[in-house]
Amino acid sequence: xxxxxxxxxxASVFFALYLAGLFFVFSVDAAxxxxxxxxxxxxxxxxxxxxxxxxxxxxxxxxxxxQNIFYTIFFLVDVVLIITEHFQEAAYLGLFAILPVLxxxxxxxxxxxxxxxxxxxxxxxxxxxxxxxxxxxxxxxGAALVGYFSHLFMDGLVVRLRRRRR
Numbered sequence: 196x197x198x199x200x201x202x203x204x205x206a207s208v209f210f211a212l213y214l215a216g217l218f219f220v221f222s223v224d225a226a227x228x229x230x231x232x233x234x235x236x237x238x239x240x241x242x243x244x245x246x247x248x249x250x251x252x253x254x255x256x257x258x259x260x261x262q263n264i265f266y267t268i269f270f271l272v273d274v275v276l277i278i279t280e281h282f283q284e285a286a287y288l289g290l291f292a293i294l295p296v297l298x299x300x301x302x303x304x305x306x307x308x309x310x311x312x313x314x315x316x317x318x319x320x321x322x323x324x325x326x327x328x329x330x331x332x333x334x335x336x337g338a339a340l341v342g343y344f345s346h347l348f349m350d351g352l353v354v355r356l357r358r359r360r361r
Contacts, residue, residue, distance in 0.1 A: 197349040199251060199260040206250025209345040210243055210338065217242075217334060242338040249314060249342030253350075257300040266292070305352055314339030 197205060217239075221227045227235065251261030269292040276285035295304050303309055314336055321332035347353050 199254070202250045202254070202261075202346050202349055203247055205345040205349040206247050206342045207243075209250075209341050209348075210246040213246070213337060213341045214239060214242070217337075238334075242334060245317075245335055246338045246342035246345075249339040250346050252313065252343060253304045253309070253346045254300075256295040256298055256302060256304045262296075301350070301352075305347060305350065307347070310340065310343040310347060314343065 230238065248264070251259075251264065254261040255265050256262075269288060273285050273288050273292075276282075276288065298304065304313075317339055318332045318336035322329045325331055344353070
């Protein structure tokens with residue numbers, strides 16, 4: 196079981212592997228030439244931030260640094276939605292934000308299906324809003340998946356490692 200620093204370190208290592216894979220894929224057909232220099236820096240940084248956030252996400256069900264970060268974000272987004280009079284969206288955000296704390300620690304947020312489902316809006320929303328580029332959300336979904344997977348891995352839920360007693 197890792198603390199938040201361990202989860203951030205694990206997410207960083209897994210992200211480095213993911214980024215290497217992306218660099219390889221983008222170099223095959225020279226896709227990187229379609230980006231300007233700012234995008235070549237900002238895109239990996241955004242993916243890295245997303246990976247780190249999803250590396251902390253599963254612990255949102257307990258009092259943790261991840262919970263503090265996410266509920267601060269939820270609160271700020273909810274305030275903006277209320278100020279802009281998007282009351283229905285604010286209500287849905289409040290409903291979905293409360294779900295993790297209704298379960299027990301290492302409950303549903305620490306499952307493989309949650310790992311696939313929670314970041315799915317990153318994959319699906321670009322598909323609906325930008326039909327001319329239906330896979331534009333794939334790198335973001337991949338980064339979130341890698342971060343989430345790193346958390347489960349660091350908690351020993353992917354591969355059970357036996358610890359030696361001294």
